[in-house]
Amino acid sequence: MKSYRTDVLVIGGGAAGLAAASAAAEAGRETILIEREDSPGGVLEQCIHPGFGVHRYREELTGPEFAARLVEELDASGAEVLTGRSVLAIDPKTRAVETVGPEGVRTIRPKAVVFATGARERPFGALRIPGPRPVGIFTAGLAQKLVNLHNLLPGRRALILGSGDIGLIMARRLHLEGVEVVGVLELKPFPGGLMRNVVQCLDDYEIPLHLSHTVIAVHGTKRLTGVTAARVDETGRPITGTAREFAVDTLILSVGLIPEAELIGRFVGLDPINRGPCVDSRWRTRAPWLFAAGNSVAVFDLVDTVAAAGESAGRFAARFAENDIPEVRKIPISRGENVLHLVPTEIDPGVPTLIHLRVPRPMQRAQVRIGEGIVSRRLIGVRPAEMVEVEVPVEAAEELAKLADVKVEVVEE
Amino acid sequence: MRIGVIGAGVVGALIARELCRYGIEVHLFEREEDVSFGVSKANSGVIHGCFHEKPGTTRARFCVEGNAEYTALARELDFPFKRIGAHVIAFNSDDVAALERLKAQGEEIGCAGLEIIDREEILSREPRVNPDVRAALWSPTVGIVEPWDVAIAAVENACANGLVLHLGTEVTGIRVTGGRVTGIATDAGGFSLDAVVNAAGLYADRVARMAGVDRPVLHPRRGEYILLDKQAAGTANSVLFPAPTNNSKGILVLPTVDGNILLGPTADDLPALSPDAAATSSVGLAAVVSGAKRLVPGLDPRLTIKTFAGVRPEPAGGEFVVGPTVVRGFYQAAGMRSPGLTAAPAVARYLSREIAAEFGLEEKSAFDPQRKSPPRFSELDEAARAALIEEDSSYGRIVCRCNEVTEGEIVAAIRRGARTVDGVKFRTRAGFGRCQGGFCTARILTILSRELGVPPEEVTVRGKDDRIVVGRVRP
Ligand SMILES: Cc1cc2nc3c(=O)[nH]c(=O)nc-3n(C[C@H](O)[C@H](O)[C@H](O)COP(=O)(O)OP(=O)(O)OC[C@H]3O[C@@H](n4cnc5c(N)ncnc54)[C@H](O)[C@@H]3O)c2cc1C
Ligand SMILES: Cc1cc2nc3c(=O)[nH]c(=O)nc-3n(C[C@H](O)[C@H](O)[C@H](O)COP(=O)(O)OP(=O)(O)OC[C@H]3O[C@@H](n4cnc5c(N)ncnc54)[C@H](O)[C@@H]3O)c2cc1C
Numbered sequence: 011m012k013s014y015r016t017d018v019l020v021i022g023g024g025a026a027g028l029a030a031a032s033a034a035a036e037a038g039r040e041t042i043l044i045e046r047e048d049s050p051g052g053v054l055e056q057c058i059h060p061g062f063g064v065h066r067y068r069e070e071l072t073g074p075e076f077a078a079r080l081v082e083e084l085d086a087s088g089a090e091v092l093t094g095r096s097v098l099a100i101d102p103k104t105r106a107v108e109t110v111g112p113e114g115v116r117t118i119r120p121k122a123v124v125f126a127t128g129a130r131e132r133p134f135g136a137l138r139i140p141g142p143r144p145v146g147i148f149t150a151g152l153a154q155k156l157v158n159l160h161n162l163l164p165g166r167r168a169l170i171l172g173s174g175d176i177g178l179i180m181a182r183r184l185h186l187e188g189v190e191v192v193g194v195l196e197l198k199p200f201p202g203g204l205m206r207n208v209v210q211c212l213d214d215y216e217i218p219l220h221l222s223h224t225v226i227a228v229h230g231t232k233r234l235t236g237v238t239a240a241r242v243d244e245t246g247r248p249i250t251g252t253a254r255e256f257a258v259d260t261l262i263l264s265v266g267l268i269p270e271a272e273l274i275g276r277f278v279g280l281d282p283i284n285r286g287p288c289v290d291s292r293w294r295t296r297a298p299w300l301f302a303a304g305n306s307v308a309v310f311d312l313v314d315t316v317a318a319a320g321e322s323a324g325r326f327a328a329r330f331a332e333n334d335i336p337e338v339r340k341i342p343i344s345r346g347e348n349v350l351h352l353v354p355t356e357i358d359p360g361v362p363t364l365i366h367l368r369v370p371r372p373m374q375r376a377q378v379r380i381g382e383g384i385v386s387r388r389l390i391g392v393r394p395a396e397m398v399e400v401e402v403p404v405e406a407a408e409e410l411a412k413l414a415d416v417k418v419e420v421v422e423e
Numbered sequence: 424m425r426i427g428v429i430g431a432g433v434v435g436a437l438i439a440r441e442l443c444r445y446g447i448e449v450h451l452f453e454r455e456e457d458v459s460f461g462v463s464k465a466n467s468g469v470i471h472g473c474f475h476e477k478p479g480t481t482r483a484r485f486c487v488e489g490n491a492e493y494t495a496l497a498r499e500l501d502f503p504f505k506r507i508g509a510h511v512i513a514f515n516s517d518d519v520a521a522l523e524r525l526k527a528q529g530e531e532i533g534c535a536g537l538e539i540i541d542r543e544e545i546l547s548r549e550p551r552v553n554p555d556v557r558a559a560l561w562s563p564t565v566g567i568v569e570p571w572d573v574a575i576a577a578v579e580n581a582c583a584n585g586l587v588l589h590l591g592t593e594v595t596g597i598r599v600t601g602g603r604v605t606g607i608a609t610d611a612g613g614f615s616l617d618a619v620v621n622a623a624g625l626y627a628d629r630v631a632r633m634a635g636v637d638r639p640v641l642h643p644r645r646g647e648y649i650l651l652d653k654q655a656a657g658t659a660n661s662v663l664f665p666a667p668t669n670n671s672k673g674i675l676v677l678p679t680v681d682g683n684i685l686l687g688p689t690a691d692d693l694p695a696l697s698p699d700a701a702a703t704s705s706v707g708l709a710a711v712v713s714g715a716k717r718l719v720p721g722l723d724p725r726l727t728i729k730t731f732a733g734v735r736p737e738p739a740g741g742e743f744v745v746g747p748t749v750v751r752g753f754y755q756a757a758g759m760r761s762p763g764l765t766a767a768p769a770v771a772r773y774l775s776r777e778i779a780a781e782f783g784l785e786e787k788s789a790f791d792p793q794r795k796s797p798p799r800f801s802e803l804d805e806a807a808r809a810a811l812i813e814e815d816s817s818y819g820r821i822v823c824r825c826n827e828v829t830e831g832e833i834v835a836a837i838r839r840g841a842r843t844v845d846g847v848k849f850r851t852r853a854g855f856g857r858c859q860g861g862f863c864t865a866r867i868l869t870i871l872s873r874e875l876g877v878p879p880e881e882v883t884v885r886g887k888d889d890r891i892v893v894g895r896v897r898p
Contacts, residue, residue: 046821096821108805112816115809133859135729138649142702143731145889149861160865162879162892187896226705231698232889259893270824272654272857 016042017331018324019107019120020089021097021273024052025313026304026320027126028080033324034124035089039331041324042118043089044109046096050084051077052128053151053305054313056158059179061206065314076313097127102277102297121331122299124323125274125287129267129305131176137265141227146234150176150264157183165260169237170194171225175203175311175395177264182211184262191215192256195223195239197246200372202264204311204395224248225261234259267309274300281355283345284308290340290356291363291402293323294330298337301327308351308366311397315366341411343380346419348373351397357416359407365400367418369393375423381410382417389420424782427452427607427616429594429630432463433570433767434756435622436577441775442620443584446787450616451578451586452609454593456886457846459574461624463764464849465648465701465733467675467688468570469662471762472509472562474529474537475672481743483532485766485773490534490564492768500576501796502568503680509565509662510545512718513558518666522560525667529562536563551658551719565662569680570764571849579839580794590842591886594623597633597753604634604752618752618778625696625736627744627757636748639758640739643696646688647707649715650729652857655684655722663718672761674714676722681826681852684722686715688733701732728857735760745770746777754778797835799851801827822870823863825856830870837874844884844891847871864891 018034020027023045031043043050054062057073064070067079084091095111100123107118131149148156148164154176156162168189170177173196185191194212199222201208212219220239226248227238241252269286278287278295286307287295293303303323304316329335340356343365351368365380369392376389378400387400398420402410410416424447428439431453439451455461470493476483497504513519526537538561545552545559552559582588589611596608597619606615623630628641651658658676665673671690679685689707693700712724738744738758743766745756754777756770763770778784798811800818811831812819818831828851836850844860847853847867854860854867868891872879883889 046824094820096824098821098827110808110812110819110821112812112819114812114819115805130858131861133728133857133861135650135859136725136727138703138708138724138727138730140703140705140708140730142699145884145891152861152864155865156892157896160869160879161896162868163894163896164892166893229699232885232887275654 013117013119016040016118016120018122018124018327019044019118020124020126020324021107022052022126022128022306023050023091023093024126024128024304025054025077025080025316026306027052027124028077028084029317029320030124030126030303030324030327031089032080032083032087033321034328035087037325037328039328041089042120043084043091044095044097045091045093048094050081050091050093056151056155057179058158059183062313065312066317080317097273100273105299122301122327124320124327125300125302125306126304126320127270127273127306129269129309131263132266132268134263139225139228141229142231144228144230144232144234146230146259147228147261147263150180150262153180153262154183157187163187163189165189167192167258168260168262169256169258170262170264172196172264172266173201173203173208173219174264174266175207177262178203178207178211180262180264181217182215185215185217189260191217192258193218193220195220195225197222197224197242200393202395205393226253228261234261237261267305269306269308271306274302284351284353288355290354291358291361292326292335293319293354294326294335294358298334299330308353310366311395315397341407341416343416343418346417348376348420348422349418350394352418357402357407357410359404359411362404363402363407365402365418366397368397369420373420373422377421377423378418379421380416380418381413384409424448424784425450425616426618426620426778427614428620428622430461430622430624431458431574431578431588432461432622432624433459433574433577433764434759434770435620436574436581437767437771438620438622438756438774439586440577440581440584441771442778443581443586444775444786444790445779445784446789447784449581449586450589450614451581452589452592452594452607454591456591456843456883457841458578459571459849460845460885462733462736462759463570463574465731466570466646466761466764467677467685468568468679468764469675469677470504470566470568471765472529472565473532473534473762473765474525474560474562475667476532476762478528478531481745482762482766485743485745485769486762487533488769489766493566496768497568499792500573500580500794502572502576504566504568505680506564506566507661507678508561508563509664510549511560511664511666512545512552512556513666514553514555515557519558521666522558525560534562534564537561549660549663551721552663553718553720567662567677567680573764573767575850576794576796580792583794584790594630594633597630599634599750599753602751604750618754618782620774621753621755621757623757624759625734627736627755631755631757634748634750634753636750636753636755639744639755641736641758643693643700644735644737644760645691645693645700645707645732646735647703647711647732648685648687648730649708649711649724649727650731651684651686651722651726652728653682655726656682658684658719658722665714665718674711676715676718681855687711692737693734696734700734703730703732707732728859743770745774747781797832797839800829800832822866823853823856825858826852828853833867833870834874837871842875843886844868844871844882868892
């Protein structure tokens with residue numbers, strides 16, 4: 011068995027991992043990045059539409075262009091990149107990271123790890139939609155990969171379930187490639203994706219969006235022949251008498267992403283709502299040497315946020331590899347009213363903290379309150395699709411530390 | 424001597440393998456593109472303890488014998504088999520009485536090791552079982568398999584011993600001349616045969632009628648399932664049954680060989696066999712959840728990665744129809760409802776001996792009962808992995824990340840006969856994990872296309888008319 015040592019090991023070469031590896035190497039630490047695919051970039055590689063990098067580069071780039079910038083930065087940083095290699099296991103006791111690639115099995119023993127494995131799509135089976143199991147049901151990311159990277163057309167007439175950004179983008183992509191997109195269904199009474207995507211991907215092409223609708227059955231024994239949809243009530247239950255049929259050969263699902271965190275879940279604990287590891291202000295998990303960033307922590311809206319998170323995690327991992335970041339008493343924060351995703355879940359009072367959160371429904375005017383108003387921020391026109399960011403300065407963290415229980419809440423005004 | 428077996432489910436596969444012992448020409452006809460795409464694909468995969476079966480029935484007899492044979496069979500054919508045992512859970516005094524009856528019945532038919540254990544004991548073995556449990560019946564001989572593994576392994580071994588396999592070939596008629604079988608008609612032409620075995624699963628009634636035989640009379644009974652992610656491991660450590668009802672063994676909670684948790688099945692009699700008989704229903708899936716939660720209240724249905732249904736070929740009267748018929752040379756292994764998977768090795772042994780006796784056949788010494796399964800990367804230790812990659816670097820490429828399946832395994836599966844995405848999936852478990860192929864389908868499509876030498880648009884999921892993609896985006 012071949013074994014290697016390094017200061018920082020980054021697992022996953024998407025936006026988060028690329029940024030993390032650059033930051034760690036720039037901080038002067040020996041850094042290795044491992045990516046399973048043959049080239050880095052992660053999900054960006056298949057997102058050929060523009061809309062990336064407005065914050066980070068003040069330009070609208072396509073996904074591959076954004077990834078190319080990160081790769082350039084990485085090359086300049088001196089980090090080593092191993093592609094075509096997968097991480098199979100991490101031993102929490104020895105920090106030995108087991109990897110496999112065509113050159114063989116390698117164990118890497120890093121001082122610190124940044125976990126940046128991204129997210130997977132929630133599959134059709136998880137929805138428990140009744141019916142036979144015909145071919146022609148695709149998750150949106152798979153359809154996107156087939157169309158954009160493999161030049162393959164998944165079908166001729168499609169319905170899209172879920173109005174998250176990926177679903178909206180795919181509605182437009184398929185339409186532009188000559189697939190008849192008969193509509194987009196959304197369970198909630200509001201769209202799941204960004205408003206600009208609703209306008210640019212659906213409205214501009216007259217693709218109907220059916221809010222408060224879901225699929226209640228699929229039909230067809232070999233290829234999909236149709237889908238039954240229905241209107242749902244406030245609790246998401248189908249209303250009888252509202253069923254309607256869509257004759258389609260393709261159903262595209264954009265029904266949620268789930269952080270790929272099983273490799274570490276066993277020993278760091280996963281947050282039940284984020285579904286990724288609990289992290290603190292430095293993106294540190296409950297294992298002091300293990301940092302995590304990007305969609306493997308919680309599903310983020312913008313790649314800019316993901317890259318910034320990766321950078322921060324990479325920097326702290328480098329610090330840790332250099333001379334252990336001392337364990338301080340962290341301030342656990344919990345969800346109050348109107349908070350779904352919440353990152354981090356613990357505040358490290360030694361550094362400023364950027365809190366990221368998602369609200370469960372659109373609100374015209376609201377206020378984020380942390381620790382009964384020790385930190386607060388007004389929000390105007392906040393939507394579940396967009397993550398809210400709130401900064402907690404070090405002085406405020408000291409105040410929060412005095413409270414018995416720190417809640418983050420969003421109060422509608 | 425030339426003999427044909429109709430149906431490459433677990434029953435037909437094992438019969439074909441047994442017949443290969445006799446140095447005769449054996450042909451196996453299967454209308455699907457791969458073996459085990461019928462009833463044998465979607466069931467609980469339990470090698471039953473048989474205590475549910477009435478003494479004196481064919482089911483009881485073949486079940487007990489079959490169960491005992493599985494240890495040796497799994498060793499010969501090199502498929503995973505785990506005797507994890509089962510517990511039947513009793514919640515009230517009626518249930519406890521039912522356990523006593525099952526125990527007595529099981530002992531009468533020869534089911535070993537049955538024991539009634541108390542509440543503390545069952546809760547210590549299965550801590551997640553409903554705390555309202557009163558007692559449980561323990562059956563140590565119950566095991567689990569992935570049912571298609573058995574059929575695939577048996578066909579591979581039979582092929583190594585001379586079997587001629589005809590996939591994608593539907594039998595459309597049986598030629599009977601002067602009261603004896605002389606051949607069959609298929610959609611790929613006719614074959615002269617001296618004997619035919621009907622192991623056609625759900626279609627065994629139709630095949631019987633082709634020969635003019637009026638048994639079995641079958642009706643379809645659907646069973647729906649929910650499969651949970653490996654994160655649910657520990658929900659059950661053994662096969663958990665509720666105390667039985669009239670027409671089924673109830674909704675079970677069990678671990679699969681692969682480490683997932685399976686919930687189900689329901690039991691719904693269908694009016695007729697339609698192409699969408701194996702569809703799930705909202706009522707059925709809800710019944711699976713509530714039935715399973717009765718046994719393990721804390722289980723988390725949000726961990727669902729897949730739902731599916733299987734259809735049982737229920738014979739009128741409930742008995743297997745195994746043996747010769749009024750037509751000489753026409754044999755049946757039909758009406759193979761549950762516990763047909765358990766019984767299959769015993770049915771195969773019995774039927775092949777009957778045929779050998781009738782035709783005066785002798786076992787040939789050249790028969791090699793051993794089959795080696797291709798390497799499964801995820802189950803190897805580090806040294807074995809390194810050696811495999813050294814030999815063939817494609818074993819170092821993980822394609823299915825959820826189940827850690829490598830490109831080398833997928834190529835091996837295709838070389839061993841997989842021609843479809845499902846064929847690859849059942850043989851390697853690629854696409855069977857928590858993302859259900861979201862990440863790897865495109866790669867598998869590419870590998871299938873390359874290995875089969877067809878464009879990706881021609882690659883199918885299960886066979887004809889179900890291509891994954893319909894064409895190119897641009898020429
Ligand atoms: C369809 C779509 C449209 C989007 N549109 C926009 C947009 O317009 N604007 C915007 O700002 N953002 C957009 N986003 C969001 C943004 O692209 C993502 O948030 C971001 O790219 C996620 O980066 P990541 O590094 O966390 O994950 P990923 O990109 O998923 O990277 C994870 C990487 O880890 C690798 N990996 C995983 N496990 C292992 C392992 N065990 N061993 C080795 N390697 C492993 C994977 O192969 C992958 O390359 C979009 C996302 C999607 C899916
Ligand atoms: C829901 C459910 C749960 C079950 N659970 C268990 C269990 O836990 N334990 C247990 O022991 N048993 C169980 N069983 C029973 C077990 O699955 C079956 O007894 C067994 O799989 C039957 O195998 P078979 O080979 O007879 O049928 P099949 O697997 O259906 O094989 C028959 C084959 O014949 C082919 N065929 C049909 N007609 C033709 C034709 N004209 N020409 C060519 N080919 C043809 C079909 O395509 C099919 O592949 C269960 C069954 C179901 C449905």
